[in-house]
Amino acid sequence: MTQIDGLPPLRDVITRHGIAAKKSLGQNFLLDLNLTAKIARLAGDLTGADVLEIGPGPGGLTRGLLAEGARRVLAVEKDARCIAALEEIAAVYPGKLDIVNADALEIDVSARLTAPIKVAANLPYNVGTELLVRWLTPPAWPPFWDSLTLMFQREVAQRIVATPGSKAYGRLAILSQWRTDPAIVLDLPPEAFTPAPKVSSAVVHLRALPAPRFPADPAVLNKVVATAFNQRRKMLRSALKPLGPDAEDRLKMAAIVPTARAEEISLEGFCALARAYQAS
Known part of the structure; x- marks a missing residue:
């Protein structure tokens, strides 16, 4: 044409x-x-x-x-x-x-x-x-x-x-x-x-989409995801330490194994993690 x-x-x-x-x-x-x-x-x-x-x-x-x-x-x-x-x-x-x-x-x-x-x-x-x-x-x-x-x-x-x-x-x-x-x-x-x-x-x-797939505060989700993937080869309990000393507790609140790495976590999992941090 x-x-x-x-x-x-x-x-x-x-x-x-x-x-x-x-x-x-x-x-x-x-x-x-x-x-x-x-x-x-x-x-x-x-x-x-x-x-x-x-x-x-x-x-x-x-x-x-x-x-x-x-x-x-x-x-x-x-x-x-x-x-x-x-x-x-x-x-x-x-x-x-x-x-x-x-x-x-x-x-x-x-x-x-x-x-x-x-x-x-x-x-x-x-x-x-x-x-x-x-x-x-x-x-x-x-x-x-x-x-x-x-x-x-x-x-x-x-x-x-x-x-x-x-x-x-x-x-x-x-x-x-x-x-x-x-x-x-x-x-x-x-x-x-x-x-x-x-x-x-x-x-x-x-x-x-009319609304996000899973509930989460946008700013908290963005911060959690950015921190998790900043050191993607580390276990999340270590990668999330910049967000505070209670990373392992927050991961357990979100039903995420603390030894998991960022690339293993689903979108739903990250949204649950954002809600766990927002609860603090």
């Missing part, structure tokens, strides 16, 4: 606008409109929804989202070189594409969007995990978004969906699975991108 909207192929767009991918911005462009359209479809039914896109670059996924019927797309792009290319897309979809030239880590976009809201993005590799953690840990739940459809390095994607006992299991899995239903929905090889990164990529779809 080279055309879905009367606009030129993406390779022509980046050449004409001089948008060579910058490593400093974590840019790897996905130029195949077949793939960007497929990712847009993986975000679900977009009709009647606002879509937040971070790091649209020359606009491949943006075009897919609009072609799939998104009510409105809010594209946040830090690289000023890409704005002219995005404005050309906006001209083809009057009133449907809002462009913000800003750093996504420094602005609050929730007030610019109207529910229902979906987030879909080929995230810059250097900020992807930080943005995900922010979206998973808002002050209140449910969040402003209904779902996240995000591109990550495959290693990060595997950490999001990891299960207890695996090497990838850690804080990111706990945060993701506590409040969302995450799944890897597409794998992409390095050669799908320009320039080709050194690693494979994957798209993860995370659907927000």
